[in-house]
Amino acid sequence: MTEFIQITVxxxxxxxxxxxxxxGFSLVYRVTNxxxxxxxxxxxxxxxSTYMLEVEFGWGLPAAAGASIVAITxxxxxxxxxxxVPGLSRLSNANMLMMTAGMLTLLEGLMLVVWGSQPYAPPxxxxxxxxxxxxxxxxxxxFWIIGTTxxxxxxLWYLLARTTFGKALxxxxxxxxxxxxxxxxxxxxxxxxxxLAAMIGAIAGVVTAPTTSIQFDTxxxxxxxxxxxxxxxxxxxxxxxxxxGLLLGIVTQLATAYVSSLFSGAIALGLLLVVLIWRPNGLxxxxxxxxxxxxxxxxxxxxxxxxxxxxxxxxxxxxLALAIALPLFVPEGGIMSSLVIAGILFIALMGLDVVMGYAxxxxxxxxxxxxxxxxxxxxxxxxxxxxxxxxxLAGMALSLVAALALSLITLRLxxxxxxxxxxxxxxxxxxCAVGLADITGGPSGLVGIPSFxxxxxxxxxxxxxxxxxxxxLVALMLLLGGLIRSSFGRALQAIRTDxxxxxxxxxxxxxxxxxALSISAILASLAGSLYAFFFHFLSPDMVGTSRxxxxxxxxxxxxxxxxxxxxFGAVLLTxxxxxxxxxxxxxxxxxxxxxxxxxxxMPEGIFGSFARWVAARFNKPAKISTSPVVSHV
Amino acid sequence: MKSIPAIDVRGLNRSFxxxxxxxxxxxxxxxxxxxxxxxxxxxGKTTVFNLITNLFPADSGEVYFHGTRIDGLSPxxxxxxxxxxxxxxxxxxxxxxxxxxxxxxxxxxxxxxLLQQMLWLPSAQREEASLRARADxxxxxxxxxxxxxxxxxDLPMGAKKLVEVLRALMAQPSVLLLDEPAAGLNxxxxxxxxxxxxxIRETGITILVVEHNMSLVMGIADQIVVLEAxxxxxxxxxxxxxxxxxxxxxxxxxxxxx
Numbered sequence: 001m002t003e004f005i006q007i008t009v010x011x012x013x014x015x016x017x018x019x020x021x022x023x024g025f026s027l028v029y030r031v032t033n034x035x036x037x038x039x040x041x042x043x044x045x046x047x048x049s050t051y052m053l054e055v056e057f058g059w060g061l062p063a064a065a066g067a068s069i070v071a072i073t074x075x076x077x078x079x080x081x082x083x084x085v086p087g088l089s090r091l092s093n094a095n096m097l098m099m100t101a102g103m104l105t106l107l108e109g110l111m112l113v114v115w116g117s118q119p120y121a122p123p124x125x126x127x128x129x130x131x132x133x134x135x136x137x138x139x140x141x142x143f144w145i146i147g148t149t150x151x152x153x154x155x156l157w158y159l160l161a162r163t164t165f166g167k168a169l170x171x172x173x174x175x176x177x178x179x180x181x182x183x184x185x186x187x188x189x190x191x192x193x194x195x196l197a198a199m200i201g202a203i204a205g206v207v208t209a210p211t212t213s214i215q216f217d218t219x220x221x222x223x224x225x226x227x228x229x230x231x232x233x234x235x236x237x238x239x240x241x242x243x244x245g246l247l248l249g250i251v252t253q254l255a256t257a258y259v260s261s262l263f264s265g266a267i268a269l270g271l272l273l274v275v276l277i278w279r280p281n282g283l284x285x286x287x288x289x290x291x292x293x294x295x296x297x298x299x300x301x302x303x304x305x306x307x308x309x310x311x312x313x314x315x316x317x318x319x320l321a322l323a324i325a326l327p328l329f330v331p332e333g334g335i336m337s338s339l340v341i342a343g344i345l346f347i348a349l350m351g352l353d354v355v356m357g358y359a360x361x362x363x364x365x366x367x368x369x370x371x372x373x374x375x376x377x378x379x380x381x382x383x384x385x386x387x388x389x390x391x392x393l394a395g396m397a398l399s400l401v402a403a404l405a406l407s408l409i410t411l412r413l414x415x416x417x418x419x420x421x422x423x424x425x426x427x428x429x430x431x432c433a434v435g436l437a438d439i440t441g442g443p444s445g446l447v448g449i450p451s452f453x454x455x456x457x458x459x460x461x462x463x464x465x466x467x468x469x470x471x472x473l474v475a476l477m478l479l480l481g482g483l484i485r486s487s488f489g490r491a492l493q494a495i496r497t498d499x500x501x502x503x504x505x506x507x508x509x510x511x512x513x514x515x516a517l518s519i520s521a522i523l524a525s526l527a528g529s530l531y532a533f534f535f536h537f538l539s540p541d542m543v544g545t546s547r548x549x550x551x552x553x554x555x556x557x558x559x560x561x562x563x564x565x566x567x568f569g570a571v572l573l574t575x576x577x578x579x580x581x582x583x584x585x586x587x588x589x590x591x592x593x594x595x596x597x598x599x600x601x602m603p604e605g606i607f608g609s610f611a612r613w614v615a616a617r618f619n620k621p622a623k624i625s626t627s628p629v630v631s632h633v
Numbered sequence: 634m635k636s637i638p639a640i641d642v643r644g645l646n647r648s649f650x651x652x653x654x655x656x657x658x659x660x661x662x663x664x665x666x667x668x669x670x671x672x673x674x675x676x677g678k679t680t681v682f683n684l685i686t687n688l689f690p691a692d693s694g695e696v697y698f699h700g701t702r703i704d705g706l707s708p709x710x711x712x713x714x715x716x717x718x719x720x721x722x723x724x725x726x727x728x729x730x731x732x733x734x735x736x737x738x739x740x741x742x743x744x745x746x747l748l749q750q751m752l753w754l755p756s757a758q759r760e761e762a763s764l765r766a767r768a769d770x771x772x773x774x775x776x777x778x779x780x781x782x783x784x785x786x787d788l789p790m791g792a793k794k795l796v797e798v799l800r801a802l803m804a805q806p807s808v809l810l811l812d813e814p815a816a817g818l819n820x821x822x823x824x825x826x827x828x829x830x831x832x833i834r835e836t837g838i839t840i841l842v843v844e845h846n847m848s849l850v851m852g853i854a855d856q857i858v859v860l861e862a863x864x865x866x867x868x869x870x871x872x873x874x875x876x877x878x879x880x881x882x883x884x885x886x887x888x889x890x891x
Contacts, residue, residue, distance in 0.1 A: 304784035306730055479751045486750035486761060487736070487743040494726045494737045501724040504686060505804055506712030506741030515747070561728070 006136050007257045008250055013142050013211065015249020016149040017043075020204035021226030022233065022241035023156065024197035029235050030173035031193040032088060035416060037100040038079060039201050040223030041107035044216070046072045046202030047209035048115050051122045061125060069202045076198020079103055080191040083596050088190065091599060094362045097419050098556065101364070101549050102595030104223060109589025111216035116585075124210040141210045148207045152200055153242065169193060173236075220545070224427065228272045231420050247271075265431035269424045273409060276421055303604060305612045308619050315614065319564075323470055327463050334578045336462040342567070342574040343469035344530045349555055349566035350480055351523030356552070357560030358489060359516045360496030361410075362419040365426030366524050367547035369399045371433050373525030374532035374543055375440050378449040381533075388452045392529040396522045403521035407514050426548045433540035445539030452533035465534055476523070477563065484563060492516055493561075553595040559605025568606040637700040639664040639808050639839040640716075645684050645694035654680040656863040658694070662808075662856070667830060667840045669850040672860035673883070678843040679721055681860070682810055686711055686718050699807070713741050717806035721813050721843075723793035727786035731777065731796055734785045735768040738803030764803075771799045775829055791822040795829070802833065809833065811842040815849050827853050851875070859883070 021039050028036045046068050053064035087099050125144055130137040160166035171179040172189045180186050205222075212218070225248060233244020248268060255267040307315070330336050352366045376398050377391035386394070402425075410421050433440045440446055451460040452468065459465045483489055491512050494502040499509050532538040541547075554573050559565025573594075577587040602609055638661035645658040655677045662668045670678050684691045686708055696704040703711055717738075725734050743764075745757040772778045775795050780788060785796060794814055801809055814830075815823045823846060830853050834840060844850050850857065850871070857874045859867040861883045867874055874880055 304728060304730060306782055478753070482751045482753045482757075483747060486745070486757060487740050487764075488747055488750060490729065490733055490737045491740050493729050493733070494740075497727050498724050500688065500708075501720060501726070502737070503708040504688070504712055504718050504720075505738055505800070506709055506717075507737070508709050 002135055003257075007253050009136055009138060009142070011250030011253035012246060013139075013145050013249070014253055015229075015246035016145050017204055017208045017222070017245070018225045018229040018248050019242040019245025020149055020152060020200060021222055022229040022245045023152070023238060024200045024204075025226055025230045026235060026238055026241040027156075027200070028193050028197045029230075031169060032084070032190050034084075034088065034093060034096040034100065035227065035230070035235070036084065036103075036194060036197065037097065037223050037227070038103045038107060039197060039226055040219035040221070041104050041111075042072055042076060042198045042201030042219075043205030043208070043222050044111060044214055044219040045075065045107065046205035047122060047214050048111060048120060048216075050206045051120050051209065052115070055122070065206045068206060069199060072202035073195050073199040075107075076201075077191055077195040079107075079198070080194030083600060084194055085187050085190050087600060090603075093416065094360070094419065095599060097362065097416065098552055099596055099599040102553060102592045102599065104220065105549060105553070105588055105592030106596060107592070108217050108219060109586065109592050111219075112588050113585055115216055117216060119213045119215040120209075121213050122209040139211065141207075144207050145211070148203060152203065153238075156200070156238070165192075217546075224423070224545070225268075227420060227423070228268060231272060231417070232275045235416070260435070266428055266435065269428045269431070272424050273421070276413070276417060276424075277409060303608075303612055305604070305608065305615045306619075307611060307615055310620075311614060311618045320474065327466055332462060335575065336466065338574045338578040339571070340462050340465045340469055340534060341531070342570040343466070343473060344527050344534065345551065345554065345570045345574065346473060346567045347469075347476065347530070348524040348527035349551060349558075349570055350476060350563060351520035351527075352551055352555050353560055353563055353566055354480065354484070354492070355516050355520040356555060357562070357565075358484065358496065359492040359513060361513060361516070363422045363517075363520065364419050364545070364548050364552065365406075365422035365424070365429070366520070366551050367528075367543045367545065368426040368429035369402065369521040369524035370528030370531065370547065371429045371540070371543035372399045372402055373528030374538045375433060375446065375528075376525075377529035378446045378532040378538050379439050381450055382446065382448050388450065388529075388533055389454055392526060395529050396525045399521040399525035400518055403517050404514070407517050410517075411510055411513060423545070423548075426545050430540055430544045433543070440538075440540070443540060445537055445542075446532070447537050449532050449536045449538065451536070452530060459533075465530075469530065472526075480519075480563060488512070488515070550591060553591050555605075557594050557598045557605055559607035559609075559611075562605070562607050562611065565605050565607030572606070636664055638662055638697070639699060640685065640841065641697040641700075642681070642685065643695045643697070645681065645696070646692045647680060647684055647689075648692060653863050655684065655691075655860075658860070658863070658865055660858045660865055660868055662839060662841055664699075664839050665834065665837050666855040667834050667842065667853050668856045668858060669854035670841060670843045670858050670860065671845070671847075671850060675862075676860040677863040678860055679812055680863075682718060682812055682843065685810065686716065709741075712804065715805070715807040716810070717801045717804045717808075718810035719797045719801050719812055719814065721816070723790065723797050723817075725785040725788070725793050725796050725800075727784070729785055730782050731772070731780045731785050731788065732765070732768055732782060734796055735771065735800050735803050736764055738800035739764050739767075739805070742805060768799075768803060771802060774832075775799065775825065790817040791819065794818060795822075795826065798826075798829065802838075806838060808839040808841065811840065811844075813843055813845065815844055815846045823849055 021043065024039045025035055028034065049068040049071060050064045053059045053067060054061055083099065083103060087096055091099060124139070124141045126140045130139045160170060168179070168184045169189055171182065171184055172186050176186050226245070229244040229248045230241050232248060233242070234240030248271070251271055252268050259267065326339070327336065330339065348366055348370055352363060355361050355363050373392065373395035376395035377388060380386035380391040380394060381388060406425050410418055413421055434443050451458055452465065453459060459468050491502065491507045494507060495509055495512055503509055528543055531542070550573065554569030555566045556569070557572065558567060558569030573591050576590065577584045598605060604612065641661040643659050645655050647655050658681055670681065672678055683689055685696050687704065687706060688708060691704060694704065695702060698714060698716055703714065726737060743760065745760050749757040769778070772781055777792060777795060780792060785793070788796065794817065798811065798814055815826055818826060827849055830840060830842070854871055857869065857871055858865060859874060859880050866883060867877045867880045869877070
């Protein structure tokens with residue numbers, strides 16, 4: 001019994017952090033209708049800067065913590081005014097979520113550059129010795145965590161319920177248009193809400209840091225846990241956020257203690273999926289509901305460019321000739337390998353483009369299918385000597401099954417909930433890759449995977465692999481191109497913005513989504529298998545959530561909804577770090593920054609902008625016909 | 634009255650909370666005619682459309698389409714039978730050109746499967762080409778050819794409305810339900826729309842139209858159904874409706890004498 005209480009207390013401590021992060025999510029969501037995924041990074045920023053000021057510069061704890069919290073609040077304000085609020089007026093909610101994922105990556109990249117990739121363990125505020133309370137051991141930092149959580153909740157409640165500022169904030173949450181008419185500067189309130197959330201995040205980070213080890217990308221875990229907590233509890237409700245956080249903390253701690261530490265993540269995700277199916281709006285519902293999963297997104301801040309078939313063919317031929325000739329000019333080595341990797345990732349990206357770029361379904365778990373493909377093919381090859389082709393096909397079949405299972409949950413969901421469900425899927429695959437050590441080799445990875453081979457032909461060298469991937473890409477491009485230019489592709493684009501109008505025209509929305517997700521999963525699986533064969537090795541972080549987010553960044557930077565565009569994103573983000581080796585540590589920063597900039601200033605992506613330029617130059621002007629015929633009938 | 638009606642609505646009821654949106658709505662539409670559904674704002678016209686196409690289910694009542702009962706079928710199934718609707722706010726698909734918007738209309742009639750499309754088979758190419766040719770003819774018919782490759786979302790409201798009608802037409806419906814097609818159109822555009830609707834009727838397609846523009850309604854309708862507060866209060870030819878005292882009181886006011 002004592003043990004149980006001991007674990008539950010631990011759960012409450014962990015849960016308090018989740019609750020604080022969830023509170024930040026909820027605060028920003030209520031004012032802007034968007035989940036700000038940067039929240040977790042604010043925590044780590046706060047913790048790391050406090051550590052630096054306190055331990056390395058020798059400031060006292062209060063001064064170090066105070067200065068950090070002020071700095072993070074300012075950073076939050078900067079992020080809000082510079083990217084978040086401008087994005088609100090021109091991006092769909094799903095893309096806003098992606099953009100905040102980009103901002104998260106950006107801040108992580110910043111921390112990587114400043115603090116490096118090593119873990120830090122900040123000292124507790126007071127003494128190491130835990131205190132006995134009724135026979136239960138509580139670390140001293142625990143009291144700080146509980147106290148701070150209670151204090152923040154009280155202050156926040158007072159602020160929102162009793163002050164003019166709070167009233168204005170709530171007005172923006174409930175009816176932005178009316179708030180504007182009442183003379184409230186809604187944009188400014190939105191920036192304030194983000195700054196306030198950043199402050200809460202920083203405080204949470206500073207207080208929590210001594211109980212865990214932190215490094216530049218720990219914020220991602222905080223964000224994900226907070227996101228899950230808020231989805232369990234109910235996004236637009238503060239008590240819900242707190243309850244969700246505590247519940248999640250207690251459940252994961254109990255699962256770690258009584259089941260297995262390797263599967264605690266899977267259990268949390270299972271809890272989330274159950275809640276998403278059972279009560280998609282969370283356990284606690286707030287008074288005003290804004291259902292995001294059924295609302296259509298009419299905001300498309302984009303030009304539509306169509307190249308004429310003649311122009312398209314010429315461009316494709318030039319591109320293909322360049323691609324075939326490229327190995328003649330590129331030396332064997334790093335750059336050649338990077339090109340192969342970019343090509344392999346592009347296979348997964350074509351699938352992602354079908355689902356995200358065309359059908360408009362957010363997918364934050366694409367790498368999960370890569371994991372299925374990679375581990376299946378790798379395991380079969382290393383354990384049973386199965387030929388790579390068969391292993392790859394087996395992976396694709398398994399991915400198809402996984403996609404169908406996932407779609408049971410996701411078909412009804414849109415926007416935020418869809419993002420969350422796909423994210424959960426990716427994480428689930430991730431935790432399986434770590435947990436099923438007998439098959440996957442656990443965290444240290446699966447080693448000794450052979451090269452890809454078809455019968456006697458071995459694709460061991462990068463050049464051979466290059467031409468294999470190129471051949472596959474050409475074939476896939478033709479197949480998908482045929483599909484996208486026909487009625488199926490148009491049906492996907494119709495679903496993207498208006499499911500109801502599409503259904504009224506006889507488009508079977510569910511069927512189309514299912515096919516799109518299946519295609520996407522199969523391609524990701526193929527990419528994952530090739531990736532494993534190319535590296536002769538596969539570890540969970542190569543096909544984890546970071547990879548999923550990176551794929552999204554590549555797609556958006558290259559240009560979504562263009563099929564070829566993602567290639568540019570993939571080449572750019574893979575090649576740059578190889579070419580500029582000394583700047584490799586800036587890679588994360590650059591990928592996040594480019595994603596945010598693309599969303600804000602180049603929503604068509606590299607290829608979209610290029611295509612527009614080509615269209616303006618080489619498309620023949622259409623013949624203009626005369627006045628309507630029907631009015632003379 | 635000899636043939637089976639294109640649409641036969643019997644006793645449709647639907648409440649939203651305490652509000653009774655439609656009360657025992659019954660009417661039937663002859664094949665090959667234009668019927669206008671009119672009534673003051675909030676009379677339940679769009680609700681009737683939504684109930685017929687089952688965007689949400691009726692509490693009670695039946696809908697027959699060429700004699701087949703269709704209430705309870707999904708919107709997709711209803712569309713596949715050949716009953717196609719447009720929406721009150723022009724819902725063109727953004728991110729697609731005008732031509733592509735039209736082609737989406739034909740989606741449910743496309744015979745060539747995914748595999749044929751993927752493999753660029755000649756049969757799929759031929760079908761695609763014939764679709765495009767048909768869309769071009771329709772665009773030319775209403776004078777929108779120059780917008781063919783324009784982003785549909787960039788069109789002016791009047792053109793969007795026409796595109797939506799054409800898109801519905803591409804679906805080769807036997808019955809078209811048009812929800813306020815003239816809202817937001819100027820006089821010239823309304824005249825063009827009227828000509829288009831009459832041309833559509835000539836091809837044998839039955840039309841049910843919700844509309845506020847009385848000159849349009851009186852000009853093209855063979856039959857008018859008047860709704861007020863969710864109930865049908867009158868039904869008849871434009872002349873009969875114009876003379877019906879209850880309609881004048883409820884809806885048309887004094888203007889009808891003009």
